[in-house]
């Protein structure tokens with residue numbers, strides 16, 4: 001029997017039709033070089049590559065499951081207690097741990113509010129967990145009535161704020177209502193992957209008030225460390241203890257812990273704040289310029305490190321940018337985001353380059369017609 005038919009015979013039923021997450025990296029791999037260097041504006045990564053030191057003295061040893069210095073530093077940064085802090089392989093692993101700890105395969109469900117981050121549904125589906133949807137309203141606010149109809153039917157509610165890919169903050173009052181409606185019924189997971197870019201305050205300060213609140217964070221975006229895979233889950237100590245039941249014994253490699261610790265030091269935090277300020281300023285400029293192009297409609301908001309916009313010529317524009325080694329992200333398959341593209345804010349050169357390329361594309365379009 002061939003391996004392919006053996007796999008066919010053995011593979012879990014729920015995985016047979018599952019498509020792996022189309023990450024920006026999977027869609028386009030390979031770097032290019034020199035003139036042909038790819039401009040990655042498709043994965044909401046930081047344009048800054050910062051320097052770190054590495055001490056190799058203990059690389060022969062298994063690392064701590066939860067490196068105390070990293071936990072302590074992040075807890076302090078987030079304004080929570082170390083017991084309320086868990087670190088994992090990116091926020092993505094936090095999502096997975098929540099699903100594994102609280103949902104029984106073939107039985108339980110989660111709730112998502114699309115258009116939103118794709119990994120909640122994918123992670124659920126890989127474990128044969130159902131996915132209920134309460135689509136966002138036309139203005140991308142939460143549909144509270146739709147969310148409330150799921151009380152008692154789902155174990156986890158995923159809310160992304162600022163939301164990827166709409167760039168919108170979820171209103172405080174709206175989230176309070178969700179937390180209230182699900183009190184004693186389900187965990188409400190607020191994904192704050194982009195919290196550093198927005199003026200909105202974090203929900204981390206509210207853990208004491210809402211026992212069913214979980215906050216997800218990451219070093220992948222504002223901290224410019226997508227490459228080390230380091231995220232955090234903030235929640236009541238009882239929730240953290242439940243997640244520790246299912247986490248791998250050594251989820252955080254020693255070099256990751258060393259780099260995270262430096263990123264969370266006083267000077268590391270200051271550097272992140274400076275870089276966030278630069279990105280936010282560049283974002284404003286790019287957004288303003290894009291808004292002047294008649295064929296472009298800005299969509300949602302820009303509370304994170306990206307801009308979402310709509311254009312009838314979505315595919316032609318996307319292809320024209322690819323031809324110039326500029327990669328942005330097609331979001332048009334997401335619910336209610338027809339013809340939408342998302343641009344991650346890059347460095348000054350890249351932002352000018354993508355703006356010029358888009359302006360030129362539409363100039364040519366209008367002179368052709």
Ligand SMILES: *Cc1c(COP(=O)(O)O)cnc(C)c1O
Nearest residue numbers: 090091092117164193218220231
């Ligand atoms: C990027 C992103 C994540 C994943 O973060 P990692 O820490 O890199 O796994 C989680 N949530 C949202 C909304 C994101 O955009």
